[in-house]
Amino acid sequence: MALALAKLATLRANDAKVSATLPAELTDAELAERARAGDRTAFEAIVRRYQKPLFRAALRYVRRDADAADVCQRAFVRAFKSLESLQKTRSLRSWLYRIAINLSLNHIRDRRDDAPLDLDALPATSAPVGTDRLIAGEQRRALVAAIAELPPKQRAVLELRIYDELPFREVAEIVGSSENAAKVNYHHAVKRLRAILGKEAAS
Amino acid sequence: MTLRDHDIERAVRELAPRPDREPDWEAMVDSIMSEVDGVAAAPVVPLFRRPAVLAAVLAAAAVAIVALSPRRSTLELPAVVGLSQAPPELPRPAEVESLDAGELAALDTLLAAEITSALAAGGAIDWIADAPDPAWADALASVDSLSERELARLASSLD
Numbered sequence: 001m002a003l004a005l006a007k008l009a010t011l012r013a014n015d016a017k018v019s020a021t022l023p024a025e026l027t028d029a030e031l032a033e034r035a036r037a038g039d040r041t042a043f044e045a046i047v048r049r050y051q052k053p054l055f056r057a058a059l060r061y062v063r064r065d066a067d068a069a070d071v072c073q074r075a076f077v078r079a080f081k082s083l084e085s086l087q088k089t090r091s092l093r094s095w096l097y098r099i100a101i102n103l104s105l106n107h108i109r110d111r112r113d114d115a116p117l118d119l120d121a122l123p124a125t126s127a128p129v130g131t132d133r134l135i136a137g138e139q140r141r142a143l144v145a146a147i148a149e150l151p152p153k154q155r156a157v158l159e160l161r162i163y164d165e166l167p168f169r170e171v172a173e174i175v176g177s178s179e180n181a182a183k184v185n186y187h188h189a190v191k192r193l194r195a196i197l198g199k200e201a202a203s
Numbered sequence: 204m205t206l207r208d209h210d211i212e213r214a215v216r217e218l219a220p221r222p223d224r225e226p227d228w229e230a231m232v233d234s235i236m237s238e239v240d241g242v243a244a245a246p247v248v249p250l251f252r253r254p255a256v257l258a259a260v261l262a263a264a265a266v267a268i269v270a271l272s273p274r275r276s277t278l279e280l281p282a283v284v285g286l287s288q289a290p291p292e293l294p295r296p297a298e299v300e301s302l303d304a305g306e307l308a309a310l311d312t313l314l315a316a317e318i319t320s321a322l323a324a325g326g327a328i329d330w331i332a333d334a335p336d337p338a339w340a341d342a343l344a345s346v347d348s349l350s351e352r353e354l355a356r357l358a359s360s361l362d
Contacts, residue, residue: 047235065222076235081242144218162215190211
């Protein structure tokens with residue numbers, strides 16, 4: 001017991017030492033390099049940096065908080081196991097997103113028998129009451145349905161651009177296409193949504 | 204009303220899904236790092252360090268396993284990128300042929316884990332793109348049908 005406690009104390013001291021020498025402004029590439037070399041604190045820094053965006057990306061697909069948290073956790077563990085395979089020239093962020101989105105899609109595929117999306121049960125908009133919301137009511141429901149029905153790649157590109165504000169270069173890395181193809185997919189998605197919103201506004 | 208791209212983007216942004224309750228981020232970090240520590244502490248038996256060698260051996264072993272066990276269902280070969288392209292004439296590794304049922308099952312599990320890991324490292328999107336999903340096919344076709352000039356024009360208009 002005493003030996004175990006002593007080991008734990010040593011581990012914590014080592015962690016603290018590494019943490020103290022880990023500048024907050026380390027780049028993704030530097031963190032990935034350190035994590036690859038076995039620096040636990042560097043991997044924890046990666047988790048802290050990306051847990052929120054990955055959770056939100058997963059939530060867009062799986063819809064339930066608990067499922068999104070589960071996907072997020074599995075994404076990081078999988079990333080940890082695969083750190084060796086992360087190419088130095090590749091963006092850590094897009095690599096993590098790609099893993100999380102793949103796991104989210106797998107999650108959806110494994111739960112196809114789940115109840116379909118209940119549009120009436122969607123939470124109210126995040127915009128405060130009284131602001132000049134662009135859409136409301138039926139138009140809103142139509143847009144939600146339209147986004148859900150976009151081809152997967154178009155939807156992924158649209159959401160990664162708008163929600164995550166990622167550059168097209170990284171969006172392309174995540175969805176596995178060329179940058180031009182990502183831009184075109186984005187164009188198609190916006191065009192389709194514009195048509196739906198225009199139709200709703202006219203009716 | 205004429206809707207511009209900016210309007211669409213704003214409308215979509217308004218629909219950003221929100222969690223019912225903000226997660227406990229610290230607890231999530233602890234949970235992730237706890238699992239990561241478990242992975243790090245587990246004994247690692249490197250099968251093959253070179254990805255090309257690993258892929259070739261995985262393909263050969265998987266083909267042999269399926270050939271040896273026609274009723275096996277835990278490995279879905281057509282869904283695994285790379286393995287589906289493995290030449291059918293691949294020789295069966297002698298060491299796989301000599302395994303008993305228990306050893307085969309253990310190898311099967313090991314292969315499934317390795318393949319999952321390999322997919323996570325970059326193959327999964329390709330696998331999804333290759334899946335016979337009409338939605339994916341539509342999206343890819345809509346891009347593929349455009350000429351290089353149209354692609355460039357659209358791309359520049361979005362820069």
